[in-house]
Amino acid sequence: MPSGRGDCKSCGLPITGKSISSADGRLTGRYHKACFVCTTCKEPFSSATFYVLDDKPYCDRHYHELNGSLCGGCGNGIEGQYLEDESTKKHHPGCFRCGDCGVVLRDGYFEVNGRAFCEKDAWRRVQQPWMTGRKGSMPAAGSPLGLPAGPGGMRTGSFGLPSNNRMGPGFAPRPSMEKRMTRLGMM
Numbered sequence: 001m002p003s004g005r006g007d008c009k010s011c012g013l014p015i016t017g018k019s020i021s022s023a024d025g026r027l028t029g030r031y032h033k034a035c036f037v038c039t040t041c042k043e044p045f046s047s048a049t050f051y052v053l054d055d056k057p058y059c060d061r062h063y064h065e066l067n068g069s070l071c072g073g074c075g076n077g078i079e080g081q082y083l084e085d086e087s088t089k090k091h092h093p094g095c096f097r098c099g100d101c102g103v104v105l106r107d108g109y110f111e112v113n114g115r116a117f118c119e120k121d122a123w124r125r126v127q128q129p130w131m132t133g134r135k136g137s138m139p140a141a142g143s144p145l146g147l148p149a150g151p152g153g154m155r156t157g158s159f160g161l162p163s164n165n166r167m168g169p170g171f172a173p174r175p176s177m178e179k180r181m182t183r184l185g186m187m
Contacts, residue, residue, distance in 0.1 A: 038057065111177070
């Protein structure tokens with residue numbers, strides 16, 4: 001009768017014969033070969049590489065998901081340096097990019113409608129809908145920036161806005177452009 005090696009840390013049944021344990025001591029206990037799987041997805045590890053969190057084994061994806069170290073750009077795990085935006089979303093340094101031109105945003109970014117852009121593209125996005133007036137047309141003659149005139153052709157509010165500050169049909173509110181900072185960190 002083979003000697004016992006204790007109970008499997010995963011299923012709790014006795015281990016007889018071969019077992020799996022962490023050679024480097026990061027993970028305590030022994031496992032049946034079939035029981036040594038990712039704690040979250042229950043998939044076996046494709047190689048000898050696995051991650052340990054709270055003394056439990058995890059695959060790359062689920063470890064980084066639980067650890068808060070998934071890249072907001074590519075979706076892969078971050079190990080080493082990362083950039084963090086103001087919403088505390090982490091990115092590989094090369095993955096945090098302008099939503100239009102794709103330039104890497106290492107030294108801060110501009111947020112327009114919840115998305116990150118370089119200064120040039122953010123500026124273009126806040127100017128474009130405002131400057132083009134209705135559906136891409138140029139401002140009407142006699143109406144600054146295409147703003148509607150008040151009753152009888154008179155502008156009644158400040159800067160030609162009607163006194164109720166409504167832009168009229170076909171005008172969207174001007175989007176704002178907010179300067180945001182990135183922070184370099186290390187995992």
